Amino acid sequence: MVFGRGKPSSPAAATSSAAAAACSELRAAYHECFNRWYADKFAKGQWNKDDCAADWHKYRACLEEHLEDKHLRQILLESETSPSYAQLDPDSSSRQGATPSK
Amino acid sequence: MVVSYTQEHVYLHPWHRVTAAAWRKFTDPAALPHILDVQTLSRDVDPRAGRLHAVRAIAGRPPPLPLLLRGLAATAGAGDVALCVERTSVDAAARAMRVVSRNATFRRLVDVEERCSYAPHPERPDEWTVFTQETSIRCAPLAAVSATVAGMVERRCAESFAQNAARGKEAVERICDGLALAEHVPGPSPADGEER
Numbered sequence: 425m426v427f428g429r430g431k432p433s434s435p436a437a438a439t440s441s442a443a444a445a446a447c448s449e450l451r452a453a454y455h456e457c458f459n460r461w462y463a464d465k466f467a468k469g470q471w472n473k474d475d476c477a478a479d480w481h482k483y484r485a486c487l488e489e490h491l492e493d494k495h496l497r498q499i500l501l502e503s504e505t506s507p508s509y510a511q512l513d514p515d516s517s518s519r520q521g522a523t524p525s526k
Numbered sequence: 527m528v529v530s531y532t533q534e535h536v537y538l539h540p541w542h543r544v545t546a547a548a549w550r551k552f553t554d555p556a557a558l559p560h561i562l563d564v565q566t567l568s569r570d571v572d573p574r575a576g577r578l579h580a581v582r583a584i585a586g587r588p589p590p591l592p593l594l595l596r597g598l599a600a601t602a603g604a605g606d607v608a609l610c611v612e613r614t615s616v617d618a619a620a621r622a623m624r625v626v627s628r629n630a631t632f633r634r635l636v637d638v639e640e641r642c643s644y645a646p647h648p649e650r651p652d653e654w655t656v657f658t659q660e661t662s663i664r665c666a667p668l669a670a671v672s673a674t675v676a677g678m679v680e681r682r683c684a685e686s687f688a689q690n691a692a693r694g695k696e697a698v699e700r701i702c703d704g705l706a707l708a709e710h711v712p713g714p715s716p717a718d719g720e721e722r
Binding site for chain 2 (some may be wrong): 466
């Protein structure tokens with residue numbers, strides 16, 4: 425396992441400590457899935473399937489319940505309503521299929 | 527007053543590997559000792575266009591401040607954890623990755639914005655990757671902060687950012703080496719069989 429409980433002492437110190445403690449396993453599962461999928465598939469041209477959606481939904485539901493930091497919570501909740509690809513790469517927004525799928 | 531600088535670095539690894547390493551540098555536990563915690567706050571995958579957008583919160587140990595500034599940081603409500611919000615966009619078809627990070631804590635004191643991009647190297651697009659990083663640091667126009675102190679905060683931040691950027695580059699290099707090795711040695715899992 426890449427992200428084990430290697431550093432049990434540190435996450436408790438972070439701002440998102442409640443979420444870090446409550447969601448650490450779901451987060452590890454999601455990040456591990458994402459890192460593998462990105463490296464083996466997405467970045468190499470096989471982007472037609474999102475392999476980690478199930479892990480993401482579980483992890484996100486946990487964050488929604490436990491994330492305390494107001495600023496971070498706002499970003500989390502906003503992200504549901506406004507997919508925001510365009511804001512970082514205006515150059516490519518004119519390309520076909522620019523409309524986000526959800 | 528704003529301090530800004532640009533850095534460029536060429537990784538002798540292909541774009542897919544370098545960007546994979548860039549995602550991992552904060553989540554691999556041993557890669558960067560000053561990072562305490564990473565949460566992904568949002569992610570959107572567009573499987574048709576090959577695009578991905580994610581927002582992550584990164585908690586780290588703030589740089590040690592000079593004594594004079596410690597009191598100021600405390601009045602500004604900053605704790606002993608520095609939090610950054612990082613927004614990443616990847617266009618896999620165009621092989622473009624952009625990362626914009628901003629501090630979420632210490633904001634009443636300083637505003638740091640970092641814009642990074644990872645692109646195939648123009649001369650060896652399938653083998654090398656160009657990384658560029660633009661950092662701008664602006665001290666908040668606090669009435670309490672004199673120009674001298676503001677300059678000191680900015681320089682201090684610039685130093686610690688330069689240091690963290692160097693550590694980040696080293697971490698990406700190390701992870702790239704690991705990924706390169708894994709690509710050439712068939713992994714234990716049968717799912718890895720599809721790799722060249």
